[in-house]
Amino acid sequence: MSNKTRNPISHAARQEDTDEALSNYRHSQEKSKVEYATMVKVFYELITDFYEFGWGESFHFAPSKDSQSFEEAITNHQYFLGNAMNLRPGLNVLDVGCGVGGPQRSIARKFGATITGLNISEYQLKKCAEYNAEADLDELCRVLLGDFMAIPAEDQSFDAAYHFEAIAHAPDKKRVYAEIFRVLKPSAIFAGYDWCTTPSFDAENPVHRDLKERIEFGNALPQIASFSDVDEGLRSAGFELIETGDRALDSDPATPWYHPLGTSGRSLRSFARSTLGRKVTSLTLRVLELLRVVPRGATQTQGVLNIAADSLLAAGRLGIFTPMYYHKARKPA
Numbered sequence: 001m002s003n004k005t006r007n008p009i010s011h012a013a014r015q016e017d018t019d020e021a022l023s024n025y026r027h028s029q030e031k032s033k034v035e036y037a038t039m040v041k042v043f044y045e046l047i048t049d050f051y052e053f054g055w056g057e058s059f060h061f062a063p064s065k066d067s068q069s070f071e072e073a074i075t076n077h078q079y080f081l082g083n084a085m086n087l088r089p090g091l092n093v094l095d096v097g098c099g100v101g102g103p104q105r106s107i108a109r110k111f112g113a114t115i116t117g118l119n120i121s122e123y124q125l126k127k128c129a130e131y132n133a134e135a136d137l138d139e140l141c142r143v144l145l146g147d148f149m150a151i152p153a154e155d156q157s158f159d160a161a162y163h164f165e166a167i168a169h170a171p172d173k174k175r176v177y178a179e180i181f182r183v184l185k186p187s188a189i190f191a192g193y194d195w196c197t198t199p200s201f202d203a204e205n206p207v208h209r210d211l212k213e214r215i216e217f218g219n220a221l222p223q224i225a226s227f228s229d230v231d232e233g234l235r236s237a238g239f240e241l242i243e244t245g246d247r248a249l250d251s252d253p254a255t256p257w258y259h260p261l262g263t264s265g266r267s268l269r270s271f272a273r274s275t276l277g278r279k280v281t282s283l284t285l286r287v288l289e290l291l292r293v294v295p296r297g298a299t300q301t302q303g304v305l306n307i308a309a310d311s312l313l314a315a316g317r318l319g320i321f322t323p324m325y326y327h328k329a330r331k332p333a
């Protein structure tokens, strides 16, 4: 993973119409089943540079261990999926919802497979292609603009497919799984990590319900699924389930998966994603907005991200949510 730290203030607030984009985002959230595409595109235009600043080029969580740095934990989580698919040179692999390509580059570098990154966000995909070229990986790492609800690829064109926390954005998981099934060759593996409520989630509990809604709002998600929604969805698309489990449980007790959201770290990046760091960024943005150095709306964007982080932290502490429900499935021969 690159160590580049990008300035969220100059980049994230780059649009003159951030205010208008935020209002579009809220509107599309209300109609997320039908307007999921607008919601996701606007959301990632607004927050991608903040994410890069606070998190790096891989936009997912990882089980954390006392003995590992944040970056090591993220990379190990990526290699786990690469190993689960038995990736190797010569294989043609689909990365579903590739972000700016952190996992794609890391997996291509380690396993030598050719990976096509599919993304609905033009803003992210452009960055992904630039970073692939900068890393001299553009032979192995390709990009494909499109919606995972209707993947722009021929039937049976990939040897494997994976996703890192992307299908949480789908208004209909079964449709995405059916699309992935269609573009995979017989016997191919599809593996991924999804955002799910855990069996401890109680839909009758107002605190649980409120946290779930806040996570959905702060992360542009139509509905957070349960483990059985994922399992049943995969089976109904035709996949054979090989392995499932909550990989959040692989974290050390002292460093649960949500640990990076709540503590203050030593590096600029870990400070940026900590509770205190988020407050400092909000205040800085507010001052810069008043001085008209950044457009109006930048503070509100940071506010949406703070809702996301605080609700994830609270739901993680209650054990009612995981961002890494692991599923490995095979298309029958």
Ligand SMILES: C[S@@+](CC[C@H](N)C(=O)[O-])C[C@H]1O[C@@H](n2cnc3c(N)ncnc32)[C@H](O)[C@@H]1O
Binding pocket: 037, 040, 044, 057, 058, 059, 060, 096, 097, 098, 099, 100, 101, 102, 103, 118, 119, 120, 121, 124, 146, 147, 148, 149, 163, 164, 165, 166, 167, 169, 170
């Ligand atoms: C949480 S980010 C994860 C990105 C990447 N997998 C990573 O770990 O760095 C979710 C990604 O899914 C993409 N996405 C969401 N809805 C999509 C859709 N309908 N079609 C394709 N990509 C989509 C977003 O644009 C974003 O890049």
